[in-house]
Every structure is written in C-alpha cells, then in structure tokens.
Amino acid sequence: MIRYRKTLLCVIISAIFLFTACKNNEESKPSAIHTVDAWAIQILHWEAASRLNATRAVERYNGTQETIAHEEKPKEGDVFLLIELKLEKQNFGNTTFDWERLYLEDAKGVQYNRHSNDSFLTIYRLPRIKAVPLTFGNNSGYICFEIPELASKRALTLVYKGIERIIRIPLSS
Amino acid sequence: MEDPNRRLWDYPQLMKSLLAILAIIGIFCFSRITARDRNDWEQEIKEVLNRIKIQEDIDRRLIEEMQSGLYTFENPLVILDPYDASPLSALVVFRSEEPLECSVTIIGKDTSGDIGYTIPNFRAEHWIPVYGLYPDQETCVRLEAKTLDGKVMSMAQRIKTDSLPSVHANASMTIRTKQPEKRQKGLYLISFSDSEMAFDSNGDIRWLQSIETGEIALFKEGTRRNIFSVGSTRFGDALLFESSLLGRIHSVYYSPYGVHHDIQEGKNGNLLVTGSFDRDTIEDVIYEIDTATGMISRVIDLRKILPKNRNEQPKTKRDWLHLNAVVWLDEEETMLISGRNQSIVMEFYRDSGIPQWILADHQGWPIAYYPYLLKPVGLRFDWPTTQHAPEVLPDVDNNPNTMDILLFDNGKDRLQHDNFPIVREKGEIAEASSRLAQYRVNEKEMTVELVWQYGSARPDLYSEIRGDADRLSSGHYIGLFDLEGSDGRSVVLEINPSNGETVFEAEINRDGYRVECRELITEGDLELEIGAPVRNFVPKGVVEKYDSL
Numbered sequence: 001m002i003r004y005r006k007t008l009l010c011v012i013i014s015a016i017f018l019f020t021a022c023k024n025n026e027e028s029k030p031s032a033i034h035t036v037d038a039w040a041i042q043i044l045h046w047e048a049a050s051r052l053n054a055t056r057a058v059e060r061y062n063g064t065q066e067t068i069a070h071e072e073k074p075k076e077g078d079v080f081l082l083i084e085l086k087l088e089k090q091n092f093g094n095t096t097f098d099w100e101r102l103y104l105e106d107a108k109g110v111q112y113n114r115h116s117n118d119s120f121l122t123i124y125r126l127p128r129i130k131a132v133p134l135t136f137g138n139n140s141g142y143i144c145f146e147i148p149e150l151a152s153k154r155a156l157t158l159v160y161k162g163i164e165r166i167i168r169i170p171l172s173s
Numbered sequence: 174m175e176d177p178n179r180r181l182w183d184y185p186q187l188m189k190s191l192l193a194i195l196a197i198i199g200i201f202c203f204s205r206i207t208a209r210d211r212n213d214w215e216q217e218i219k220e221v222l223n224r225i226k227i228q229e230d231i232d233r234r235l236i237e238e239m240q241s242g243l244y245t246f247e248n249p250l251v252i253l254d255p256y257d258a259s260p261l262s263a264l265v266v267f268r269s270e271e272p273l274e275c276s277v278t279i280i281g282k283d284t285s286g287d288i289g290y291t292i293p294n295f296r297a298e299h300w301i302p303v304y305g306l307y308p309d310q311e312t313c314v315r316l317e318a319k320t321l322d323g324k325v326m327s328m329a330q331r332i333k334t335d336s337l338p339s340v341h342a343n344a345s346m347t348i349r350t351k352q353p354e355k356r357q358k359g360l361y362l363i364s365f366s367d368s369e370m371a372f373d374s375n376g377d378i379r380w381l382q383s384i385e386t387g388e389i390a391l392f393k394e395g396t397r398r399n400i401f402s403v404g405s406t407r408f409g410d411a412l413l414f415e416s417s418l419l420g421r422i423h424s425v426y427y428s429p430y431g432v433h434h435d436i437q438e439g440k441n442g443n444l445l446v447t448g449s450f451d452r453d454t455i456e457d458v459i460y461e462i463d464t465a466t467g468m469i470s471r472v473i474d475l476r477k478i479l480p481k482n483r484n485e486q487p488k489t490k491r492d493w494l495h496l497n498a499v500v501w502l503d504e505e506e507t508m509l510i511s512g513r514n515q516s517i518v519m520e521f522y523r524d525s526g527i528p529q530w531i532l533a534d535h536q537g538w539p540i541a542y543y544p545y546l547l548k549p550v551g552l553r554f555d556w557p558t559t560q561h562a563p564e565v566l567p568d569v570d571n572n573p574n575t576m577d578i579l580l581f582d583n584g585k586d587r588l589q590h591d592n593f594p595i596v597r598e599k600g601e602i603a604e605a606s607s608r609l610a611q612y613r614v615n616e617k618e619m620t621v622e623l624v625w626q627y628g629s630a631r632p633d634l635y636s637e638i639r640g641d642a643d644r645l646s647s648g649h650y651i652g653l654f655d656l657e658g659s660d661g662r663s664v665v666l667e668i669n670p671s672n673g674e675t676v677f678e679a680e681i682n683r684d685g686y687r688v689e690c691r692e693l694i695t696e697g698d699l700e701l702e703i704g705a706p707v708r709n710f711v712p713k714g715v716v717e718k719y720d721s722l
Contacts, residue, residue, distance in 0.1 A: 057213055089234075092237070092238055092241035092243050093241075093243055094243075094244075094248065094250065117336050119335070119336045119337065119338050119339050119342065120339045122338045122339065122340070122383075123338075123339050123340060130253065130254065130257075130260075130335045131335050131336070132253055132333050132334065132335050133333070135250060135251060135252050135253075136234065136235075136238065136250065136252040136255060137231060137234050137252075137255065138230065138234070
C-alpha cells in the first residue's frame with residue numbers, strides 16, 4: 001500500500017510538472033503602436049521559452065519520410081525571450097530601422113541586445129525579421145533575446161533609441 | 174454481495190489510469206509544441222499562395238516609394254531581399270531626370286567572383302536587382318549609369334546581408350580542382366532536396382532561395398526563366414511557379430498529379446512534368462502544362478506504352494518505372510524519357526506512344542518490343558543502369574541518322590548485367606561506380622554505341638540514387654555525383670570530353686541532385702514587372718482549400 005501511495009505521489013508530481021512545462025506562457029497583449037524615426041513599432045506578442053523544439057518531416061528520394069528533430073537551448077540559467085514585432089515604415093526616405101538602437105531592459109535597468117544570430121528561429125517555423133538595417137515596408141516577425149530566467153519574470157521594456165527620441169514599450173501580459 | 178477483499182482504492186488500477194492520462198497529456202503537449210513546426214508539402218503550398226497575396230502589398234509599397242521622388246542615382250533606396258525569399262539579393266530603387274542605362278557590378282573576393290550585368294533599355298524609373306551578395310557581410314556593389322549622349326556616372330554602395338537561415342548556414346563547397354582559364358564561366362546552380370543554391374568558382378554561396386521547394390528546378394543554361402515546384406512528389410497537389418531570382422513570383426500553375434524529378438520547358442513555352450496518377454503505381458505519368466492557359470493540355474500514361482511487369486521486383490512493384498526525366502524533342506514529334514527502375518531510356522512518339530527506339534538491356538521484353546531494342550555495337554559497351562538526366566547533344570558526328578545522348582549512369586545494377594560480354598578496364602569490376610556516359614544511337618541501323626564515359630575508374634564517386642550530367646555551352650560536360658549513400662555529400666565536376674581533363678571539381682557537404690553552370694541571371698531576372706499581377710492559374714477551390722488549412 002505504501003509503495004502504491006509513493007507511486008501515486010510521484011505520478012501526481014509528474015503530472016503537475018508536465019502541466020507546468022507544457023503550459024504555454026501567458027498570452028501577451030499587443031502593445032500600442034509607437035512611431036519613431038519614420039517607423040511604427042508594435043509588439044504583437046512575446047513569450048519566454050526555456051528551449052525551442054521542432055520536428056520536420058523530410059521526404060527522401062525513395063518516398064520515405066524521415067523525421068528530423070531540432071532543439072535550441074539558451075545557456076544555463078537563461079531563457080529565450082521571443083518578441084513578435086511589427087515594424088512598418090511610415091514615411092518615405094532613407095531613415096533606417098537600426099537594430100543597434102533596439103534593446104531590452106529589465107526591471108534593474110540591465111540592457112540586452114538582440115541575439116547575435118537568431119536565424120535559428122526559422123527552423124521552428126517562427127517568421128523572423130532580418131537582422132540588417134531595415135529600409136522598407138512592413139516587417140512582421142520574431143526576434144530573439146537571451147536573458148536570465150529571473151529577469152524574464154520581472155517587468156521588461158523594449159527600448160528604441162531613435163534619432164528624434166527614445167521610445168519605451170513595456171512587455172505586457 | 175460485496176467482495177470483502179475489494180478496497181475502496183484499487184491502487185494498481187488507479188495507477189494505470191493515471192499513467193494513461195499522463196501519457197495522453199504528454200502526447201497532447203508534445204503535439205502542441207511541434208504542431209506549428211511540422212513541415213510538409215501542404216504547408217509549402219500554403220506558403221507560396223500566401224506569398225502571392227503579400228507580394229501585392231510589397232509591390233504597392235515599392236511603387237509608392239518610387240513615386241515619392243526622393244531617391245536618386247546618388248542617393249537610392251536600397252532594400253535587401255524585398256520579397257523575403259532571396260537573402261543574398263537586393264533591389265536598388267531610384268528615379269532619374271533623364272533616361273539612363275544602368276549596369277551593376279557586384280565586386281567579388283577576387284575578379285573571378287565579380288558578377289556584372291546591364292539592365293536593358295534606357296529608362297527614368299529604375300528597379301535594379303542586385304544578385305550575388307556574399308552572406309553575413311558587406312558586399313561592395315558598383316552602379317554605372319549611362320546617359321543617351323554617352324556620359325557615364327558611377328557610384329558604389331555597400332550592402333550588408335544577414336546570416337544565412339540555419340538550415341543553410343553550414344552549406345559549403347570545397348574546391349578540389351580549378352583551372353580558371355579553362356572552366357566555363359558562370360556559377361554552379363545546384364538543386365538540393367529542399368532548396369536551390371548558387372556557388373561561385375571560389376566555393377562561396379552567392380544566391381539561395383529561402384522558400385522551401387521540391388528537389389527539382391528548371392535552371393538550364395540558356396533558359397528564359399526559373400521554374401520551381403512545391404507540393405506532392407507523388408499524386409497530389411503541386412504548384413509550379415516562375416519567379417525571378419529576387420523572389421518575385423510571376424506565374425503559378427497547378428497540377429493534381431504531383432511533381433517528381435523533372436520539369437522541362439518546350440520552345441512553345443509549355444512545361445513537361447513528370448508525376449503520378451492516383452492508382453496502384455506511381456511515377457509513371459508525363460503531363461504538359463499549357464503556360465498560356467494554365468491547363469494541363471496533355472497527359473501521357475507510360476503504363477500504356479511500356480510493359481509494367483518487365484523485371485518486376487517486390488521492392489519496385491509500385492514504383493515499377495520511376496520516371497525521372499523527360500526531354501522535349503521539339504524538332505520531332507517525339508520525347509525522350511528515363512525510367513530508373515527499368516534502366517530504360519526511350520524515344521517515343523508523343524501522340525501515338527509508339528517507341529522509336531529503346532536503350533535498355535534486352536532481358537525481359539515481350540516480343541512486340543523487339544523491333545525497338547537497340548543493338549549494342551563497339552568493343553566496349555555497358556548498358557546504362559538506374560540512370561538519370563539524359564540530354565540530347567548537338568550533332569557531334571555530322572550524321573543525321575545518329576543522336577548522341579549524354580546521361581548520368583548511376584550504375585547501381587551494372588555488375589549484375591552479365592548477359593552481354595562486357596569489356597572492362599583492369600580493376601574496374603571490383604567496385605560499383607557511376608559515370609557520365611555518352612551513347613550514340615543510330616536510328617537507321619537501330620544500334621547504340623558507348624562513345625565516351627567518365628567515372629568508371631572512380632568508385633569514390635559512386636552515386637546510387639541520383640546524379641546529373643549536362644553539356645555546357647563551352648562543349649565541356651558537367652556532372653553531379655550525389656554521394657548520399659555515404660554521408661550526404663555531392664561532387665560537382667566539369668570535364669573537357671575531348672581530352673578527359675577535369676577543369677573543375679568541388680565537394681559540397683549536402684545531397685545534391687541537379688547542377689547547372691551558367692551566368693547567374695536570366696532575362697527574366699532583370700525585368701521584374703513590379704506591380705504586374707501574378708499570372709495565377711491555381712483554381713479557386715484549391716486556393717480556398719489551403720486558405721482553410
């Protein structure tokens with residue numbers, strides 16, 4: 001009987017753990033639209049992820065399907081903070097949206113730049129905004145930051161240091 | 174009567190139930206994590222259809238930028254990859270007060286890496302595509318503009334590209350042999366299982382498409398356009414789309430018969446495609462798409478032309494033919510096909526389906542086919558086996574009765590063919606090998622001769638399941654040996670057939686299928702037709718189906 005109780009306890013703990021692990025992050029709300037340097041900036045969605053997983057079915061020459069698993073992890077103690085942005089050019093001219101002007105700031109004022117190479121996002125079917133200065137159009141997609149897990153649990157603000165002014169967009173849930 | 178031994182909590186039973194619930198939750202959660210990541214051909218079709226919609230908005234914005242009048246030759250708008258499909262391409266936009274003819278030079282790491290071209294016609298509104306940027310770095314691009322009275326202006330731009338998408342980031346080409354003065358000028362455009370890329374002769378990636386596409390693309394040297402496919406490789410929905418290397422889609426065609434291994438363009442502009450019907454066999458159908466109407470104007474069922482049961486083996490019962498190539502012979506009412514699982518190359522009349530000749534081992538044919546079987550001549554002869562990519566060569570022997578065919582002979586079953594006296598060079602017989610092989614068919618005498626080959630002495634290039642062979646405009650032959658059987662590598666080599674000299678050889682760390690060596694761009698890559706509606710021949714019902722996915 002004791003053995004079964006122990007097993008039952010383990011199962012319940014595992015279930016709670018699994019629920020927690022599988023639970024998507026709280027749905028974030030789109031931010032207001034902020035305009036700076038001819039660019040309208042809006043956060044559409046954000047979430048923290050301790051890892052990214054994907055499987056891709058690849059069809060081989062002989063018609064067989066092969067499943068390839070992908071996984072991307074931040075370094076220990078960090079999480080990926082995925083932000084879906086909409087960056088829309090508002091005026092004509094050669095004013096660029098420059099990634100060096102964009103950073104994430106945590107509650108303690110620590111600043112984080114965009115991940116140096118977040119091209120892996122596309123493997124996980126997350127449309128990604130290219131990491132070169134933007135000069136044109138409507139650019140929607142994800143960018144990635146890698147930040148300490150603790151920082152991800154506190155208030156975060158996306159900051160763009162424009163030529164004209166600085167805008168601050170809180171990541172709201 | 175209540176069982177006195179029955180407990181209020183049946184722990185073993187409870188445990189099983191809980192574990193089952195846990196497993197279901199686990200599967201559900203896992204599927205949620207992976208669902209949006211799943212890659213399949215339906216997703217690819219949906220993406221292409223979605224791109225067509227987005228393209229309208231991109232074009233509108235581009236035209237608005239142009240009309241703003243803010244951009245000049247000295248201060249143009251430079252957009253990297255405006256259609257989000259071609260990460261190593263850009264678009265330069267400006268207006269000029271007087272008509273200009275513009276030329277572009279992408280400065281390479283050395284002069285062999287330079288890419289240059291001129292946009293045809295003098296014009297005042299300039300949409301200048303820039304092709305051949307290096308990945309993840311700044312590339313210097315020189316623009317020259319000539320006025321009608323011959324005055325020339327020039328300026329330089331540095332265009333920075335992004336890092337390559339992860340799936341392509343590790344792709345590399347290692348040069349083994351290069352004779353710059355002897356090799357054909359141009360880039361190597363290679364079709365892989367899920368993408369296409371162009372490498373220069375230094376092994377640098379200079380173009381790639383970020384849209385996932387099927388394993389074949391129409392890229393041939395001298396072609397007027399680039400055709401890609403997405404969708405089912407067997408029976409099922411497939412789209413064939415024509416786009417510039419910048420990623421702007423011009424036309425889209427639909428087929429319910431899938432696309433497997435080959436698309437060829439005829440002189441009439443129509444497309445010949447290999448596919449399948451919805452039945453017990455696969456990859457034994459050719460269909461023709463009328464590119465003026467988008468309709469499938471002809472379907473040829475190879476099961477009505479060839480004996481399905483010849484050389485039947487359990488493994489290949491369904492895929493009895495494995496049609497992997499079709500060649501459009503415009504001068505005659507015939508076509509050439511290659512069927513891997515029958516080791517057959519055949520020319521036949523398009524309308525009647527009657528063979529003109531059959532190049533294949535004589536084993537297993539019904540008597541009715543005997544008149545069409547070519548008789549081998551010459552001292553040295555091997556049948557092609559499990560071959561790919563036949564191509565008809567120009568009349569190299571000035572004999573109107575002969576047709577020379579270059580093909581990639583995988584040679585998978587060659588060692589099993591012992592019904593014909595095979596003369597081999599010393600040491601060849603020990604190992605399987607693949608080769609580029611040139612056969613000369615004499616249609617009058619119904620004979621075939623093996624007149625040239627390369628690869629038999631190189632078992633290191635053995636390529637069990639895929640490969641390519643082409644004649645270049647220089648007269649050299651280019652081949653792609655897919656070494657998939659080992660660990661996902663390919664070898665591209667260019668040979669001068671007159672002396673057997675290898676003038677270029679390189680290894681790529683991916684499974685390749687087709688290779689072309691040509692100038693990077695075609696005419697269609699320079700005329701972008703920004704703002705023109707896409708010639709979309711996908712039926713409304715198909716569009717709605719993928720909209721709802």
